[in-house]
Amino acid sequence: MEKPRKSTSRGVGRQKVRGHSPANRSLQRGIEILRAFRPGSEVLGNGDIAERTGLSRATVSRLTQTLVGAGYLERDTALRAYRLGAPVLSLSHSMRSGSSLLAVATPLMLETAMAHKINVGLAVRDRDEMVYLESVRYSARASLRKVVSGQRVPIELTSLGRAWLAVTSAAERDGFIAHVRLKRTQHWPQLKVELERAIASVRRYGYCMATWQPEVVALATPIVIEGRLVCILNASLTTTVRPQEVVAALKNPLLELAKRIALAAR
Amino acid sequence: MEKPRKSTSRGVGRQKVRGHSPANRSLQRGIEILRAFRPGSEVLGNGDIAERTGLSRATVSRLTQTLVGAGYLERDTALRAYRLGAPVLSLSHSMRSGSSLLAVATPLMLETAMAHKINVGLAVRDRDEMVYLESVRYSARASLRKVVSGQRVPIELTSLGRAWLAVTSAAERDGFIAHVRLKRTQHWPQLKVELERAIASVRRYGYCMATWQPEVVALATPIVIEGRLVCILNASLTTTVRPQEVVAALKNPLLELAKRIALAAR
DNA sequence: CTTGCATTTCCATCTGTTGGAATGGGCGAG
DNA sequence: CTCGCCCATTCCAACAGATGGAAATGCAAG
Incomplete structure (x- = not known):
């Protein structure tokens, strides 16, 4: 009876327990x-x-x-x-036009991208991914620059995500790491080392490095304003030279830009 | 009150009548x-x-x-x-990346915008406004072109909206006109004439003209594929010369582009 | 036409949502 | 600093309406 x-099905709705x-x-x-x-x-x-x-x-x-x-x-x-x-596009438009962070960050990002001929992106965390608020892609030909937003990338594999991991609360970090351990049992040992290195790197140098897509080297750094984590900034470029050299070329523009954004957005 | x-909103929900x-x-x-x-x-x-x-x-x-x-x-x-x-940005991103219409239309729109040095836009109707799926703004300096989407413009004042009015069902047109009559009692006589002219123009020549913002002359034409209204295309430019001359310059690029999009999107 | 699959509608059950009122919290005026 | 105001949140009983299973419908292919 x-x-x-x-x-x-009910279980999903019961998370208010x-x-x-x-x-x-x-x-x-x-x-x-x-x-x-x-x-x-x-x-x-x-x-x-x-x-x-x-x-x-x-x-x-x-x-x-x-x-x-x-x-x-x-x-x-x-x-x-x-x-x-189509109406979902309006939500984006409203969100973007109401974001004072984007208003100050976008011009600075464009400037840096053009000056150093690199890609620059700004992202926040959403669930188990990072979402780009803005991404300026530098392209050599005709100084074509394409801007996308709303794209999602995994946290555990990208410089953006790892930089977030480094500065979020211990509770969230541990929860997420437990989640990833189950999701990626295959390469977990390797991944674990990479995550730990990235987190240490962010704490020591302010940034971390990762190459998620082949031949794309990316650095990321958190932007913290008034003690509150706001978003993650990254810089990347497509290249075949050794990552170490790329890091040397990217780290100053990245950290500099992060400082300028944090200052302007205060 | x-x-x-x-x-x-209640009206929408109460259609269970x-x-x-x-x-x-x-x-x-x-x-x-x-x-x-x-x-x-x-x-x-x-x-x-x-x-x-x-x-x-x-x-x-x-x-x-x-x-x-x-x-x-x-x-x-x-x-x-x-x-x-920020997650609303992902909705836009998904919507755009899944739209086969945008996939074929955007390159063609860019091409036309560059070739004729004009702005080109694509929009659909949402409630009492038109929503841009894509809008290519041509700017003389450095061939800077800015693309926006999700922006909303009123139906009754724009070429986009009037072109939609001309080709939507009689029921929707009448409903909307009744709505506008109440909303704009002030300039209704004038507006009514303009709407009727625009609708007649779309039926006779395939496009209509309007200047919603000062010094911006816009033409719009519906894109119909397999008998189904898909979206509205417009072309515009900022100028101080007489509207008639602008119409002459814009109408062929506009109608041509509409044809190409309809053909490619079939 | 029949068959097969996916979607939609029907229906009884009862959970989850509702508005009003009470409570809590933050901020400015004094 | 305290008081008083205002807005947001929580509580509560009432009940509207959301729910899942089963039946019906719609659609496409054979």
Whole structure:
């Protein structure tokens, strides 16, 4: 007679058990649905969404209808699927136009990128990834510079993420490291060493180095204003010369720029 | 104490009048809160949000907490207010990277903007505004071109919006016109004439013209693919010469580009 | 036409959400 | 420094509406 177990789907919503954080379940779920749309899976059917979020098909169907009504999802009837709608672009636009940090940082970043012919990026942490607020890509030809934002990169493999790890609270750092240990059991020993080195490097020199993508060497440094971690700045370039030389070339521009941003944003 | 926003959002949810439109109220409300953050009001306290959305303070407080937990809002403790969080940038990024329309349109738009030294934009309708998917701003100095997206412009005053009006369904057009008549009682007679002219122009010549901002003349044309309205394309430039001359200069590039985009996006 | 799969709707259950009122906290005026 | 104001948060009982399973519908391929 007892209900067997709805623990799978209900479990997700039950995270309010510990402590009190008045969380609206429907809203949470709706946002998880939006978050399921990410580069590589920009077109999802109700079934895909149900699978990725752990929600029941019926619930997904209703929530997607609501999101379509709100304009944040569009249905592609041919593919029986949804994609994100144009109104989400307005959220970005509002977010960016309201950010005083970006207002002061972007011109300085452009300046540094042009002066040293390097890429410069600014990111914050979101869950288990870093999100670029702004990324200025320097390109030799025609001084073409492309600016992207919203791109996500993994914390554990990038200079950005490791710099964040170095300056976040011990609790968050330990929690995240435990998470990664399970996620990357394969290369964990190697990875662990790299993380420890990066964290030590940030503490000693103010920056750390990583090469996540082949031939791209990146340095990152945290920006702290009034004792509060604000964001992570990085500088990178594509090259085949030895990383050590790149570090020597990048570290001063990076630290200098970080100082200027911190000063201007105060 | 009128609450136009409330009636709008309720209206959407209440379309279950004729049977069924499973709308999740909490999710709708949460999204209305996000939508309340727009250029000009990027920093809102719970009170402001309650006022703008017509929700009770208690409800707003709970929903904002949920949104903060999800990362879509950030609290600014100093100002006792919220602003949009960085993760919304990822939604834009995903939306853009999944849009096959943008993939084909952006290079063509850049090409046309450079070749004719004009601004080119692509937009869709969202509620009572047009939202730019992409906007290539041509600038003489150093061929500096700035690309923005997510910006919103009013339907009734812009070439983009009027071109949309001309090709949308009669029901939506009539509904919107009724809405504008109430919103702009002041200049309604003048506006009505302009709207009718624009609509006739789109039907006869395929485009319409408007100067919303001083010294900026814009033309717009709808892009229809397989009988389905997809988006609106516009071309504009800043000038002091007579509008008629500008129209002559812009109309061919605009219509040509629209054709190429429609062809490539099929 | 039938078959098969995915989505949507129906329905009874009951959880989670709601607004008003009480409480808590921060800030400025005095 | 204290007081008083204002805004945000929490509490509470009431109940609207969200939920998952099952049935129905829709769609496409065979």
